[in-house]
Amino acid sequence: MPDAASGTAALIDSWRSRTDDTLQRALDTAADGEPRLYAAMRHAVLLGGKRMRPLLVHATAHAFGAPEAAADAASAAVELVHAYSLVHDDLPAMDDDALRRGQPTVHVAFDEATAILAGDALQTLAFALLAEAPLDADVRLAMVAALARAAGANGMVGGQALDIAATGGAQSVDIAALERLHAMKTGALIRAAVALGALAAGVDAPTRSRLDDFADALGLAFQIRDDLLDIEGDSATLGKTAGKDVAQDKATFPALIGIEGSRARLDALAMRMRDALAPFGDAAAPLAALGRRAIERSY
Template sequence: MYDFDADIADCARSIEVALDRYVTIEMLAGPGLPSDRLVAAMRHGSLNGGKRLRPLLVRQAAAVFGVRPEQALQAGMAVEVLHCYSLVHDDLPAMDNDDMRRGRPTVHKAYDDATAILAGDSLLTLAFALLASPDCHADPAVRIALVAELASGSGVGGMVGGQMRDIEGETSILDGEDISQMQAMKTGALIRASVRMGAILGGADARAMSALTYYSEAAGRAFQLADDILDVTASPETMGKATGKDAAAGKQTLVRQLGIDGAREHLAQTVNDALIGLRTFGPKADGLRATARYFGARKS
């Protein structure tokens, strides 16, 4: 029987060990020697925290096709360092201006703004180095597909573009469709990419990829909606970061439009939509099912 708690803990531990080994001066050297301060800032922004949910999705989607966790580890690590880069940059004064992340000072507070920018840049480029390495997968065509998928999910049509839409929404009126589009890009696109990268590792055919894409898009909507609800209802101590900032910044969310009760009802339906996408996969997709339910029930 599938054990979600064991799976998420093992994935987080595996990612932590891999990042601790990889994000070092020795491993990152070439053609020059990295700065001690820059590597330390990269480690501050990527180690010691986080649930590692995106690499978990990579590994769970790959497991649908019989791929072992260790075979999905490097692709999962690539998604995670890219996610960490986005957090480092989002926390900067020019963006969300956050002082705390995962219960610790953000990178720009622990170091300085310029170092945080460069640390984020370094984590971003590391993500694609990890995917390009033969250690990720023996088949170059698979590695190219993984690179393309992560670039699509994280670029101007995905995460970065969604962040831009979020900034624009602070000074313009967005309707429900606009908010959904912004959130599908800002948060959902990287969740979508994580699931699809697991499917790529598993050699998914077009039908399976379509079903998993449907799941991933619904799961991404659920994750963001839960995050918006927690921003209103949870304490900073529970979240490990400031809360209540969306309303203070004038950000437009579905919670603001629907109210807390309406948002929770919509969240339950969205989780159900994600589960519908997995109907044809049987017990091998139990991990993905558990993660969608976790997105809907999470408290931090």
Template structure:
């Protein structure tokens, strides 16, 4: 990134993260909503621990910036972004469990099952997943009902059996039956890429943009989703735990199949450069309006944590 562009992007990322953090705090308030009976204190504390713990909030940023590309309603986009972050954080809580990745640290803090217990962590994840669809369906997300329904469907497909959860299953299976290159790409497109693809496509849905714009933003999301996972695998190999805020080196220690393990770090860096170029080209028709999204693609590929 050029220095001025880098500063503009980092400022926008921080501002979007702060706005989403504030909205998530309100959504995770102790007070029960209409139709709810009560919000158990320990469950809410665990949910807040898993969500309000910092992080770059990249996925919400992508929702909000892709919506801004089409001058969509900012408040509605923020709520969609918060719903997506609830799904993402639920997945991290469950990923960290002993039966999955068995991690003790997340964003520099004890994981939810360590701060509370396994059962509470499972329930906190369950509650965040259902809260996400509550947020999308709620009339407070001021969008035409058909757009809210489209968002519910798109997020369900991205997060479910044919998306993130299916990718997690493939990842578990990979420990027993290491996949080939095509299998690794499919696994990563599902486990990591599906929610990032949704984040970019969601802005076009919020705006009611034409199908061709929705598909273009989805393709952009697919490109940076692959870049995100490739950069993550590279960091797992080269960064330390303090830098990442979580354990590193676990993929190599476990003999896990990744594209970096298959082809090496130099190959991965070349691929990342190509994916950034592909992502930028997809946004060229939008001119300067897409500047921050282009910088986001560059950031995904060059981040150091």
């Protein structure tokens, strides 16, 4: 018989395949539109990626007994919003990157105008998926609201604006400001993914609060690991350009608290995640595994 770890890994793999199938079907709704735009949308979404956010949706829903189908639309929607954000983040006006997921970025593979439009189309597709999901109307509405808040001016987009403002002046940003920046830019969508899974399962408010604490720690850990990989990784493994944070004088955790300080912070966040999930027992094993994956990953 497979051990618990291999069973959890198999379950996570099955959710990844399920998410990819859902994304493919969602993208195919744009297939009759302008061909270049459709190709750019597919390029942005289907050429790999960790799928961390959709996996969190499924793992949370699973922990509280929701059927997989209840999490499908939300898992795809959060990944579409993430993909759109990467397309726009890579543009010359922002991070100006030529490599993403080991492939040319969308504006390099196509052109800047098409990349902007592809990002716009992916974002609107995400909300259409949620609005049309086969769920109770109040659940759909709550999901749309949760994702919109996480993606907007007080979430991911606002965090990106703070990041742009801080670029070139890393030493002027203190640790509290850096944590706020990344709680918005990276953490908001990760917290939304867990919240969407909780909504799919209909969990109560105290449980949602504990799950949010887990997701908050996970979002910060994910970003700290990203910062470390930019220093310690290579472009071939990362699938994106290594060393850009230092080259652009970006505010990062290693820049503010050093490499060893960043690793110590990761250890503390790992403990916080374990404590948050402890009351849920074995049902939360996939969530715990995704938390470990965020900290231990090499890309």
